[in-house]
Amino acid sequence: MRIDVRNVTKKYKDTLALDNISFTLDEPKIYGLLGRNGAGKTTFMEILSGHILATGGEILVDGEKPFDNQRLTESVCLIKEGNNFKRELKVKHVLRIYSLFYPTWDQELADDLIKEYNLNLNSRVKALSKGMASALGIIVGLACKAPITIFDEPYIGLDAAARRKFYEILLEEYESEKRTIIFSTHLIDEVSLLFEEVLIIQDGKLVLKEEAENLRNNTCAVTGSAEAVEHFIKDKEIINKKELAGMMTAYVYGSQEQAEAAGLSVEGIPIQELMIHLTEKKGA
Incomplete structure (x- = not known):
C-alpha cells in the first residue's frame, strides 16, 4: 500500500510536533523510523494509523485518508510501547477481538x-508483567498480518534473547509475505540490519530518507592528520568532525575507497551513530 505524506503539520497547543513534512513510502519494505525523544515519530504513526488528525496537510494510504476509514483501519496495525489493550480483558479475549477485526489474521502464527x-x-492484561505485555503486543502485530504494520518500541521489558527471537520471527514473516513494516526504536544497533530504508525525524522535520544500503556504502568516518582530512572533505557533505592533537575524524558522505586512496583510516558509520550526529547537527 502506498503512503503519501503531504505537508503534514501537527500542533498540540504551543508545541509543534510535526512541521510540514512530506515524503512517500511506495513499496513494502522494513522502514526504520528514527529520531530522539520528542522528535515527532509517535505523532506521525498515530496520524498514519488513523488515531488522530493532522492540524494541516494530509496522509493518504492508497489515495484515502485513514481517519474514520474502516477499510484502512483494517489494513493498519499500530503496536505502541504500552497501553495497547484494555486492562480488564483477558489475553484470550484480546486475541479473539483482533482476530475478528483483521481479515488477514493468522491464527496458526498466533x-x-x-x-x-x-x-x-x-x-488479565492488567496482571501481565511488562515483558508479557510486550509479548502480547508483538503477537498481535505479527499475527494480524496487516499490510501496514507499525511497531513503536514494542519490546519494553523483553530480555535480549526474547528480543532476538522477535527480530528473527519478524524477518521470517516478512520474507514469506511482504508488507510495509515501520519500526521505531532506540535500540538501533540491534535491529539496523533489518532496515531496508531509514527515515530520521528531528524537531518535527524529516532530516533524512535513504536506502539503508546506500547509507552503509556511502557514509564513512575518516581519520588522519587534520590537514589531510580537511583536504579530503573540502568538497564533501560533512555530518560531523572533531579534532584533537593535530588529528581529525570526520563523518562524511563519500566513498570509502576514495578515503583509502587518500591514505586515510576509514570505518563505516553505524546507523545509530549516524542518527545521533544528524540530530545533533544544528539547522538539520
Missing part, C-alpha cells in the same frame, strides 16, 4: 507465538 512467549491466555 498460537505458535503464544507458545514461544509462554503467554497465559487466562491472565
Whole structure:
C-alpha cells in the first residue's frame, strides 16, 4: 500500500510536533523510523494509523485518508510501547477481538507465538508483567498480518534473547509475505540490519530518507592528520568532525575507497551513530 505524506503539520497547543513534512513510502519494505525523544515519530504513526488528525496537510494510504476509514483501519496495525489493550480483558479475549477485526489474521502464527512467549491466555492484561505485555503486543502485530504494520518500541521489558527471537520471527514473516513494516526504536544497533530504508525525524522535520544500503556504502568516518582530512572533505557533505592533537575524524558522505586512496583510516558509520550526529547537527 502506498503512503503519501503531504505537508503534514501537527500542533498540540504551543508545541509543534510535526512541521510540514512530506515524503512517500511506495513499496513494502522494513522502514526504520528514527529520531530522539520528542522528535515527532509517535505523532506521525498515530496520524498514519488513523488515531488522530493532522492540524494541516494530509496522509493518504492508497489515495484515502485513514481517519474514520474502516477499510484502512483494517489494513493498519499500530503496536505502541504500552497501553495497547484494555486492562480488564483477558489475553484470550484480546486475541479473539483482533482476530475478528483483521481479515488477514493468522491464527496458526498466533498460537505458535503464544507458545514461544509462554503467554497465559487466562491472565488479565492488567496482571501481565511488562515483558508479557510486550509479548502480547508483538503477537498481535505479527499475527494480524496487516499490510501496514507499525511497531513503536514494542519490546519494553523483553530480555535480549526474547528480543532476538522477535527480530528473527519478524524477518521470517516478512520474507514469506511482504508488507510495509515501520519500526521505531532506540535500540538501533540491534535491529539496523533489518532496515531496508531509514527515515530520521528531528524537531518535527524529516532530516533524512535513504536506502539503508546506500547509507552503509556511502557514509564513512575518516581519520588522519587534520590537514589531510580537511583536504579530503573540502568538497564533501560533512555530518560531523572533531579534532584533537593535530588529528581529525570526520563523518562524511563519500566513498570509502576514495578515503583509502587518500591514505586515510576509514570505518563505516553505524546507523545509530549516524542518527545521533544528524540530530545533533544544528539547522538539520
